[in-house]
Amino acid sequence: MKEDRQRARVLVAKIGLDGHNRGAQVVANGLREAGMEVIYTGIRQTPSSVARAAIQEDVDVIGISSMVGAHLPVIKKLMKELEALNASDIPVILGGIIPEEDYGPLREAGVSEIFPPGAAVKEIVQYIESIVKAKEGSGPAAGSGHHADTDHQC
Amino acid sequence: MDREEWKNLLSLDYKNRGRRKPIYHSESKIELADCYDPEELMKTGFDLEKDLGLPGTFPFTRGIHPAMYRADFWIMGQYAGFGNPEATNERFKYLLSKGQTALALALDLPTQLGIESDEELADGEVGKAGVAINSLKDMEEIFDGIPLNKPRQIFTTANAIGPIMLALFLALGEKQGIDPGQYSVVLQNDILKEYVARGAYIFPPSPSLKFSIDAVEFCTHHYPRFKPIVICGSHMRQGGATAVQEVAFTLSNAEAYIDEAVGRGLDIDDFAPFIECQLSVPMNLFEEVAKYRAFRRMWARMLKERYQAKKPESMKCFIRVYTTGYTMTAQQPLNNIVRVTIEALGAILGGAQSLSCNAMDEVVSIPTQEAARVALMTQHILANETGIADVADPLGGSYYIESLTNEIEKRALSLMEQIRQKGGAERAIEEGFYQMLSRKAAGEYQQEIEKGERIIVGLNKFREEKEKIKIDCFKVEEGVQVKVIEKLHHLKAQRNPDEVERCLGRLEQEVRLGKNSLPALRDCALAYATIGEMCRVLGKIWGFYHEGAKWI
Numbered sequence: 001m002k003e004d005r006q007r008a009r010v011l012v013a014k015i016g017l018d019g020h021n022r023g024a025q026v027v028a029n030g031l032r033e034a035g036m037e038v039i040y041t042g043i044r045q046t047p048s049s050v051a052r053a054a055i056q057e058d059v060d061v062i063g064i065s066s067m068v069g070a071h072l073p074v075i076k077k078l079m080k081e082l083e084a085l086n087a088s089d090i091p092v093i094l095g096g097i098i099p100e101e102d103y104g105p106l107r108e109a110g111v112s113e114i115f116p117p118g119a120a121v122k123e124i125v126q127y128i129e130s131i132v133k134a135k136e137g138s139g140p141a142a143g144s145g146h147h148a149d150t151d152h153q154c
Numbered sequence: 155m156d157r158e159e160w161k162n163l164l165s166l167d168y169k170n171r172g173r174r175k176p177i178y179h180s181e182s183k184i185e186l187a188d189c190y191d192p193e194e195l196m197k198t199g200f201d202l203e204k205d206l207g208l209p210g211t212f213p214f215t216r217g218i219h220p221a222m223y224r225a226d227f228w229i230m231g232q233y234a235g236f237g238n239p240e241a242t243n244e245r246f247k248y249l250l251s252k253g254q255t256a257l258a259l260a261l262d263l264p265t266q267l268g269i270e271s272d273e274e275l276a277d278g279e280v281g282k283a284g285v286a287i288n289s290l291k292d293m294e295e296i297f298d299g300i301p302l303n304k305p306r307q308i309f310t311t312a313n314a315i316g317p318i319m320l321a322l323f324l325a326l327g328e329k330q331g332i333d334p335g336q337y338s339v340v341l342q343n344d345i346l347k348e349y350v351a352r353g354a355y356i357f358p359p360s361p362s363l364k365f366s367i368d369a370v371e372f373c374t375h376h377y378p379r380f381k382p383i384v385i386c387g388s389h390m391r392q393g394g395a396t397a398v399q400e401v402a403f404t405l406s407n408a409e410a411y412i413d414e415a416v417g418r419g420l421d422i423d424d425f426a427p428f429i430e431c432q433l434s435v436p437m438n439l440f441e442e443v444a445k446y447r448a449f450r451r452m453w454a455r456m457l458k459e460r461y462q463a464k465k466p467e468s469m470k471c472f473i474r475v476y477t478t479g480y481t482m483t484a485q486q487p488l489n490n491i492v493r494v495t496i497e498a499l500g501a502i503l504g505g506a507q508s509l510s511c512n513a514m515d516e517v518v519s520i521p522t523q524e525a526a527r528v529a530l531m532t533q534h535i536l537a538n539e540t541g542i543a544d545v546a547d548p549l550g551g552s553y554y555i556e557s558l559t560n561e562i563e564k565r566a567l568s569l570m571e572q573i574r575q576k577g578g579a580e581r582a583i584e585e586g587f588y589q590m591l592s593r594k595a596a597g598e599y600q601q602e603i604e605k606g607e608r609i610i611v612g613l614n615k616f617r618e619e620k621e622k623i624k625i626d627c628f629k630v631e632e633g634v635q636v637k638v639i640e641k642l643h644h645l646k647a648q649r650n651p652d653e654v655e656r657c658l659g660r661l662e663q664e665v666r667l668g669k670n671s672l673p674a675l676r677d678c679a680l681a682y683a684t685i686g687e688m689c690r691v692l693g694k695i696w697g698f699y700h701e702g703a704k705w706i
Contacts, residue, residue, distance in 0.1 A: 016263075016278065016279055017263035017264060017266075017267055017269070017275065017276075017279050018263060018279075018283070018353070019348070019351075019352050019353015019354050019355075019701075020351075020352065020353065020393075021353060021393075021701075022351070022392070022393045022394055022480075022593075022596050025593050025596070026394075026593075026596050026597055026600050029593070029597050030597070030600065042700070042701040043353045043701050044353075044700075044701070046275075070278045070279045070282055072278075073277065073278035074278060097517065097518055097519070098518075099518050099519055100518075116484050116518075117482075117483070117484040117517050117518070118483055118484055118485055118610075118613045120603070120604045120614075121600060121604060122604055
């Protein structure tokens with residue numbers, strides 16, 4: 001977490017055309033209730049608008065929700081945009097309908113953690129708290145694949 | 155034994171054996187009695203003749219047909235359509251050969267939003283959530299070898315582009331040489347719920363509502379076999395709404411549509427019989443059964459009392475049902491077959507006319523062929539092996555079901571009154587009232603799970619530690635997007651550009667003049683104008699809509 005802050009700041013966004021925002025909104029509300037500052041962008045964002053918003057809002061974490069299978073290209077584009085803006089150090093987490101066989105490529109693309117259907121909001125809260133704490137201590141190299149159950153084959 | 159004595163016995167039983175929960179309530183937080191009897195039922199003001207009647211008679215609580223499924227089973231649909239038109243064509247032929255009687259055409263998101271496959275916004279989403287359709291050319295391929303009159307019904311999810319899909323079907327019918335009197339197209343064409351739950355809107359609510367009614371008006375005058383609108387509660391339910399909210403929101407939206415249609419001078423009895431409603435069916439079995447019965451009765455009363463309908467057909471609500479996505483788990487996915495079975499049972503006991511069952515793997519992907527087959531066979535098993543379809547309204551007269559039915563109606567009517575006081579559905583949605591209520595309910599649902607107050611098997615209890623989730627995920631063929639784009643470019647090079655220009659110009663002119671858009675849209679379709687081109691013309695007139703972040 002940034003030093004001058006009491007609370008983690010999280011950007012919750014949906015990139016692309018899918019409008020199923022129940023998950024994104026439930027998570028956004030849950031994070032807020034857990035004491036975080038949440039910036040909810042609404043639906044139909046582009047990778048560049050999310051990257052810009054993340055920098056403008058100076059967030060600690062970006063949370064992306066994806067429900068219709070467009071996650072891989074979307075994440076790759078987002079990472080490219082972040083890189084172009086020198087903001088690759090902002091961890092990106094992903095939730096929604098993500099087949100397990102995509103976990104590997106998504107992590108390779110730079111996703112810190114993936115929360116599949118059924119993940120509890122409190123797990124997401126704990127994870128965010130852990131990575132912002134790690135970041136506070138040791139710079140930008142935060143959170144890469146700490147979960148044990150990521151070897152599922154689809 | 156009298157009631158008082160029994161109450162004493164009951165207290166003793168709780169004392170000796172404890173109770174699982176301090177309070178029992180339905181999904182909609184209706185508090186449940188220990189047991190239902192005539193006294194409990196009378197507390198809800200139950201009137202046998204007024205509230206119940208017989209199947210096929212007003213107020214249709216017991217079903218819209220006297221013989222219900224003794225005459226014929228419900229329509230068994232399955233949602234399909236993915237990738238490119240050829241793949242969808244193949245899947246449709248397969249489903250028809252397996253005894254499916256209706257086709258449901260799922261559209262990819264760019265298509266639903268009027269975005270052409272080669273636009274930047276479409277990148278990565280072409281052919282993902284459904285089939286990519288740019289123009290009449292794609293429709294010709296999807297229905298190659300499938301005359302439009304072969305299935306009993308063809309259903310499509312077009313909403314923001316509802317009237318454009320209607321135009322494409324009319325154009326396709328002309329090309330196939332099939333008289334529109336011989337086939338039946340069902341358009342979802344319900345834009346209002348998109349602002350609440352699914353998010354597939356293009357234009358602002360007010361012109362969009364009028365655009366939807368263009369299709370209703372045009373079909374009423376020219377294609378009375380078509381179903382030009384399906385008013386949906388299911389998406390709002392999936393977005394978090396409770397059963398009571400689902401009923402109230404859907405019927406309030408119905409009022410907004412009917413008001414617009416009646417305002418154009420349509421006779422209620424000319425179009426109301428062709429309106430369908432679509433509801434969800436989560437796991438709380440008895441509340442769901444009661445919900446369908448309450449919904450039908452409220453529809454009947456609304457049509458008769460508020461709109462002065464004369465024909466019984468106007469008062470009979472055709473209900474289509476989709477089983478529910480949010481009740482399925484990615485953990486132990488085979489369990490979803492059981493969930494879908496129970497949900498389907500609820501829909502049938504509730505008297506649905508059409509049912510689509512989710513496939514067990516839908517929570518992680520678009521269904522594989524095997525999962526889709528199990529979902530369809532679930533319906534055949536329920537229909538043919540259980541006997542549940544052999545009596546009309548088998549739960550009618552149950553003290554519990556009738557009490558719940560009355561309670562749901564009472565609560566939904568009160569919420570509808572609140573919506574009216576806000577100026578009706580369109581205004582209430584614009585100011586985020588529906589959204590606020592359903593998001594609050596979704597948040598509570600999630601919290602109940604996390605606190606362990608709500609048990610979801612395999613998720614927060616009875617977990618399989620170290621579970622390996624093995625689902626055979628259906629993959630959209632790589633390169634679909636490239637192929638679709640190539641075809642689009644080929645089309646644009648082949649078609650007559652002057653004719654396209656002329657038709658799009660006419661569309662703009664007629665919409666600006668306030669005329670019904672359908673004749674011009676059909677000409678655009680026949681000229682192979684793309685859906686995207688038609689939407690750009692409409693957006694120039696109406697503007698485009700963006701979500702308000704204030705909704706959460």
